[in-house]
Amino acid sequence: MNASEIRKKWLAFFESKGHKIEASASLVPHNDPSLLWINAGMAPLKPYFDGRVKPDNPRIANSQKCIRTNDIENVGKTKRHHTFFEMLGNFSIGDYFKEETIKWAWEFLTDKKWIGFDPDRLSVTVYPEDEEAFKLWNEVIGLPEERIYKLEENFWDIGEGPCGPCTEIFYDRGEKYGDLSDPECWPGGENERFLEVWNLVFSQFNHNKDGSYTPLPNKNIDTGAGLERFASILQDVDSNFDTDLFLPIINRTCQLAGVTYHHNAEHDVALKVIADHIRTVVFSVGDGVMPSNEGRGYIIRRLLRRAVRYGKSLGVDRPFLHELTPVVGEVMGVYYPEVVEKKEFIERVIRTEEERFHETLSDGLVLLSQLAEQAKQSGSAVIGGDDAFKLYDTYGFPFDLTEDYAAEHGMTVDRDGFDAAMEAQRERARAARQDTGSMNVQGGPLADITDKSEFVGYNELVTDCEIKA
Ligand code: ATP
Numbered sequence: 001m002n003a004s005e006i007r008k009k010w011l012a013f014f015e016s017k018g019h020k021i022e023a024s025a026s027l028v029p030h031n032d033p034s035l036l037w038i039n040a041g042m043a044p045l046k047p048y049f050d051g052r053v054k055p056d057n058p059r060i061a062n063s064q065k066c067i068r069t070n071d072i073e074n075v076g077k078t079k080r081h082h083t084f085f086e087m088l089g090n091f092s093i094g095d096y097f098k099e100e101t102i103k104w105a106w107e108f109l110t111d112k113k114w115i116g117f118d119p120d121r122l123s124v125t126v127y128p129e130d131e132e133a134f135k136l137w138n139e140v141i142g143l144p145e146e147r148i149y150k151l152e153e154n155f156w157d158i159g160e161g162p163c164g165p166c167t168e169i170f171y172d173r174g175e176k177y178g179d180l181s182d183p184e185c186w187p188g189g190e191n192e193r194f195l196e197v198w199n200l201v202f203s204q205f206n207h208n209k210d211g212s213y214t215p216l217p218n219k220n221i222d223t224g225a226g227l228e229r230f231a232s233i234l235q236d237v238d239s240n241f242d243t244d245l246f247l248p249i250i251n252r253t254c255q256l257a258g259v260t261y262h263h264n265a266e267h268d269v270a271l272k273v274i275a276d277h278i279r280t281v282v283f284s285v286g287d288g289v290m291p292s293n294e295g296r297g298y299i300i301r302r303l304l305r306r307a308v309r310y311g312k313s314l315g316v317d318r319p320f321l322h323e324l325t326p327v328v329g330e331v332m333g334v335y336y337p338e339v340v341e342k343k344e345f346i347e348r349v350i351r352t353e354e355e356r357f358h359e360t361l362s363d364g365l366v367l368l369s370q371l372a373e374q375a376k377q378s379g380s381a382v383i384g385g386d387d388a389f390k391l392y393d394t395y396g397f398p399f400d401l402t403e404d405y406a407a408e409h410g411m412t413v414d415r416d417g418f419d420a421a422m423e424a425q426r427e428r429a430r431a432a433r434q435d436t437g438s439m440n441v442q443g444g445p446l447a448d449i450t451d452k453s454e455f456v457g458y459n460e461l462v463t464d465c466e467i468k469a
């Protein structure tokens with residue numbers, strides 16, 4: 001089943017259960033200064049959840065474009081993380097609650113008419129005190145006790161405001177990924193034998209100012225499932241990157257670089273990172289984010305530069321990322337026409353930015369050779385940490401390239417000095433940071449959102465939001 005069919009089935013299934021289908025919102029949050037990017041399906045629906053707006057229909061489903069920059073280090077290392085991905089969601093605003101949510105999730109996952117997973121491969125986690133959820137899985141669905149794992153972490157609580165337990169669904173990819181005697185192989189462990197596919201959040205309590213919890217009169221449901229993860233299972237491949245959502249991009253990159261996928265582990269990481277980052281950049285530029293030196297624009301600039309450097313590791317020394325734009329359009333255009341309609345514009349923005357970075361790199365090299373010369377003349381074989389940091393911070397010249405250059409010239413770089421300069425910079429950024437306050441809405445994939453999501457300046461390509469589940 002291709003990804004587009006999975007998306008269609010999701011929407012058709014929830015439509016058949018009385019949900020109103022909402023189109024994906026922009027990646028750029030609307031009227032929400034607490035959030036840098038839309039990072040969960042529920043994020044653009046917050047006004048319904050906190051009661052500011054009453055929806056026409058209390059049942060909503062969507063497929064939402066999401067960006068999670070805090071997963072950047074996972075990209076290419078795990079089989080399941082992206083910086084840009086699509087979250088499939090179904091939501092109840094004070095309407096149905098646990099029983100329907102669990103029953104429908106099971107029906108969608110296991111009925112051959114929908115996606116038809118083998119039910120024996122599914123396990124779930126629940127919050128230990130959520131006996132209701134345990135019973136529903138065990139008695140109503142018939143899931144054996146040993147496939148219901150109790151996890152303390154399955155509670156969404158962000159301080160004062162709505163909160164509640166969640167239950168997550170995992171797909172067992174089988175013994176070849178590890179043995180069940182190892183707890184890391186269990187749902188929630190580090191091993192990817194059990195792939196988390198879907199998180200169902202039950203917002204049922206209010207966390208009061210005095211620390212007590214009282215039941216909410218209007219309970220909400222917020223769920224999120226990863227389209228790319230469903231695709232990897234249904235296409236019976238090893239990772240999200242081997243699905244029809246990514247392969248065309250990877251194949252085109254292979255052509256441009258003259259390399260082969262699945263031949264060399266380092267190349268594979270580079271190919272995955274490039275495929276990931278180009279999707280993020282194409283979609284963000286499509287939603288109006290331009291590369292720049294601050295906020296979202298800076299994240300896009302950093303992602304693009306990172307992709308250029310991974311391109312270099314594949315031996316590509318010329319601007320090439322823009323040539324992947326039409327491929328992203330071919331893969332994603334069915335549901336997101338904007339990436340096709342704005343193709344020329346997006347391509348031009350990426351090309352200009354790539355060219356600028358190539359210039360930065362050559363300017364940086366000129367400066368670096370002068371610094372190296374000065375160091376040598378003063379009898380040192382070390383490039384100073386402050387100099388390396390200045391190159392990085394002011395000129396965008398990456399530290400590891402400075403190290404490579406030094407090594408090629410029989411020198412070293414003062415890493416501790418660089419780290420200290422970086423830390424000092426972070427401290428300055430922290431001090432300057434504004435506290436955006438807590439959102440006081442329920443948790444779930446939304447705990448991302450409700451936690452402070454801050455831009456920490458120019459050193460880190462992450463937002464500070466903690467993804468707790
Ligand atoms: P994981 O534990 O795998 O990092 P999560 O618990 O952080 O996932 P949730 O916040 O529960 O994820 O989001 C709901 C669903 O969205 C997940 O079950 C998963 O299917 C999908 N998802 C979350 N983060 C990513 C990501 N970075 N890339 C792809 N899919 C994701």
Ligand code: MG
Binds near residue numbers: 467469
């Ligand atoms: Mg996560």
Ligand code: MG
Binds near residue numbers: 168196199469
């Ligand atoms: Mg989760």
Ligand code: MG
Binds near residue numbers: 196468469
């Ligand atoms: Mg998780």
